[in-house]
Amino acid sequence: MTQVRVGLLGFSAKGSWAVVGHLPYFLSDAGKAKYTITALAGSSLEAAQEAIEVYKLPPTTTAHGSPESLAADGNVDLVVVSVKTPHQYAVTKPILEAGKSVFVEWCFGNGLAESEELAALARAKGVKTMIGTQGRQASAVQTAKQLVQDGAIGRVLYTELSSTAALWGPTTDGKVTWQLQKKNGASMLEVYGGHLMECFSTVVGEFASLNATLINTVPHLAVVDPNASRSPGAPAKTVAKDTPDQILIQGTLVSGAAASIHMGSDLTADMMGTSSLWKIQGEKGRITLRNPTNGAIHVTDAEVVLEQIGVDGSVKVTETIPCPTSTYHTNIARAWDRFATGQPGVDYPTFETGVIRKRFLEAIEKSAATGQRTGYQTYL
Ligand SMILES: NC(=O)c1ccc[n+]([C@@H]2O[C@H](COP(=O)([O-])OP(=O)(O)OC[C@H]3O[C@@H](n4cnc5c(N)ncnc54)[C@H](O)[C@@H]3O)[C@@H](O)[C@H]2O)c1
Known part of the structure; x- marks a missing residue:
C-alpha cells in the first residue's frame, strides 16, 4: 500500500489537541503503514521547526510558516487541520484550492455557511475529506448500530438520550472560555451536540422534524x-456565557421512530460526575448504552445492555454485550484506518456529513428561537 503523505497544521511544540489526539496514531506502527508525515505548518516557520524537533518527526519533514506554503508543497497529499474553530475556514481554503485531501477538526468551521463553502469546494476539487467527529468509531456506538441493523430489537419505536457535559458551567477552570461565546462557533450545542449527534445518527439515523428548547x-x-476544592465557595471572578447549557430536542426520526435528547452542562469545571444514558426501544427489545461517570460517549466507553422481550411481554434475555475499549485514541485511530480504505460517509464522517450536522444544529436554534417545529436537509 502506498503511504499517504501527510502535512500537519495545528501541532504546536507547546502542545495542542492534535498532539494528544492525532499525533500518536501517525507515529504508531499502524499509522506508519498507511501514512507518512512529510510536512508541518506552524503559526511561523520557527514554530514549525520547533514542533518537528520536539515531536521527533522524520528529519525529512518540511517546515512551513503558513497554510499557503503547506498547500503548495508537492510532497503532501493530505493535510490534517486542527486549529480552533474560528480559524478553520481560512487555513483550510488554500489547501482545498491546491487540490489536497483535508481533515478538519470539529466544529468544521464557524457556522453553517463556512462549512457549506468548504464542502462545496472539496466536492468541486474532487478531494477526500474527513471531519473530527470520531464518535462514530466508538465501540458501543458500532455495537448498537450492528444490533439495530441485525434486527435484535426489531423496528425501533423510540429512543431517549440523556447526557451531561463538562466545561460549560456553572463553573469553569478559565482555560476554555472562548467556547462560551456564540461568536466563536464552538459552544456546548456546537461541540457537544455535534459529537453526540454523530453517535446518535450512526445508530438510529437523522431527525425528520424536531422541536427544541435552548436555555442559558x-x-x-x-x-x-x-484542583483546589469542589465546594462552591465564593469565587472572586466570573466569565460571561451567551450560549445554552441546557439543550432539549424532541421529534420524529426519518425512520418514523420518536426521539428525545437532553444535554445538560455538569456542575463543575472538572470532568467528575458527568454521565450518559441512552435507550433505544424496539418492538422486540431494548438496547441501553450507559456510562455513569462520563457523558462524552464519543471519547469514552459505554456499557451496552441488550434486553429481548418474549411474546408475552416478559424480558427474556438481558445481556451485557462485550465491546472493545474506547477512548479518543482508539476512536481516532479507527477513523484514520477507515479513512485510508473505507467508504466515505459510511465508515467515516466527511465534509458532507459535517454540513448535515451543522444543519441539524441550525434547525435546533431555529426551532428554539421561533417555537416552530422544523426539519433540515440530510443530503447536499
Ligand atoms: N475531536 C475531539 O474530540 C476534540 C477534542 C478537543 C479539541 N478538538 C478541536 O481541536 C481543534 C484544536 O483545538 P486546540 O485546543 O488544540 O487549539 P489550539 O489553538 O490550542 O492549538 C492549535 C495550534 O495551531 C496553531 N495555529 C493556529 N493558527 C495556525 C496557522 N494558521 N498555521 C499553523 N498553525 C496555527 C496555534 O498556534 C496552536 O498552537 C479545535 O477545533 C477543537 O474544537 C477536538
Missing part, C-alpha cells in the same frame, strides 16, 4: 481551580 441557565460562570 448560567450566563456567568464562576472561575474556580478544579
